[in-house]
Amino acid sequence: MCQINERFRIGEFMEVDIIGTAGEVTDERVAGKNVAVIDVFRATSVMVTAFANGAREIIPVTGIEESFRLRDEIVARHRQSGDNGPVLLGGERKTVIIEGFDLDNSPLRYSPDIVRDATIVMSTTNGTRAVNCARGAAEIYVAALLNADAVARRLGERGEDIVLVCSGRHDRFTIEDALCAGMMARYLGRHYGYKLTDIAWWCADVYRRYEDDLQQALDHCEHYHNIKGRWAEDIAWCLRRNVTDVAPHIVKEGGIRL
Numbered sequence: 001m002c003q004i005n006e007r008f009r010i011g012e013f014m015e016v017d018i019i020g021t022a023g024e025v026t027d028e029r030v031a032g033k034n035v036a037v038i039d040v041f042r043a044t045s046v047m048v049t050a051f052a053n054g055a056r057e058i059i060p061v062t063g064i065e066e067s068f069r070l071r072d073e074i075v076a077r078h079r080q081s082g083d084n085g086p087v088l089l090g091g092e093r094k095t096v097i098i099e100g101f102d103l104d105n106s107p108l109r110y111s112p113d114i115v116r117d118a119t120i121v122m123s124t125t126n127g128t129r130a131v132n133c134a135r136g137a138a139e140i141y142v143a144a145l146l147n148a149d150a151v152a153r154r155l156g157e158r159g160e161d162i163v164l165v166c167s168g169r170h171d172r173f174t175i176e177d178a179l180c181a182g183m184m185a186r187y188l189g190r191h192y193g194y195k196l197t198d199i200a201w202w203c204a205d206v207y208r209r210y211e212d213d214l215q216q217a218l219d220h221c222e223h224y225h226n227i228k229g230r231w232a233e234d235i236a237w238c239l240r241r242n243v244t245d246v247a248p249h250i251v252k253e254g255g256i257r258l
């Protein structure tokens with residue numbers, strides 16, 4: 001981590017900034033920057049799990065009708081080209097599967113036997129929306145606690161300004177995303193000498209305080225309490241740190257790939 005006086009020598013270091021919710025993302029804040037979008041509960045944890053288990057591509061879509069239309073288009077394209085990879089619809093509304101979809105928003109459903117070589121059209125309340133809100137950025141990576149250091153390394157190696165976008169929930173700040181952003185900001189400060197903006201420094205400091213017991217922080221997290229009854233196994237899955245090195249990112253055709 002940079003020394004305090006170093007933190008204020010503006011202009012000497014590239015910077016890590018954090019945006020607290022998807023609704024606060026503007027083109028102005030992300031233009032020309034390298035971004036990582038974070039939605040620990042659960043969309044980006046699902047994406048990271050799917051790629052770790054062999055998925056080919058995930059296309060983040062905001063609307064449900066658009067998801068069905070896109071799925072049909074991809075199936076038709078695959079049929080024409082003789083591509084046999086599965087095409088799946090995944091996501092949620094109000095935390096449960098969308099009628100007519102193949103998969104919900106549980107990372108545990110995205111197992112290798114289901115997602116290997118799959119193209120997944122995905123629509124969730126917060127996470128896929130956050131990815132689409134950030135499309136004005138130079139590069140967009142997908143991060144969760146599961147792959148936090150791997151994405152931080154990818155971003156740090158580029159040596160350019162970074163914005164970590166927390167999806168939040170219904171445009172409200174959530175603790176689990178901020179902990180992940182803080183973990184990444186701390187890593188970038190320590191290993192790549194990045195200067196942290198005030199919010200990035202704050203999240204990194206909060207992460208440092210709770211890193212040995214994330215549960216203590218989550219006890220104060222509304223989103224955690226909302227989903228813990230039904231999705232306790234998912235939460236346990238999503239809270240594991242650095243279990244994979246995958247660093248999914250948006251490719252120029254618009255989908256997310258490795």
Ligand SMILES: O=C(O)[C@H](CS(=O)(=O)O)OP(=O)(O)O
Pocket residue numbers: 039041042043044092094095096105124125126127128167168169170223227
């Ligand atoms: O299913 C989830 O985990 C959430 C649903 S909710 O809006 O937080 O109830 O969606 P996500 O887009 O993964 O945050």
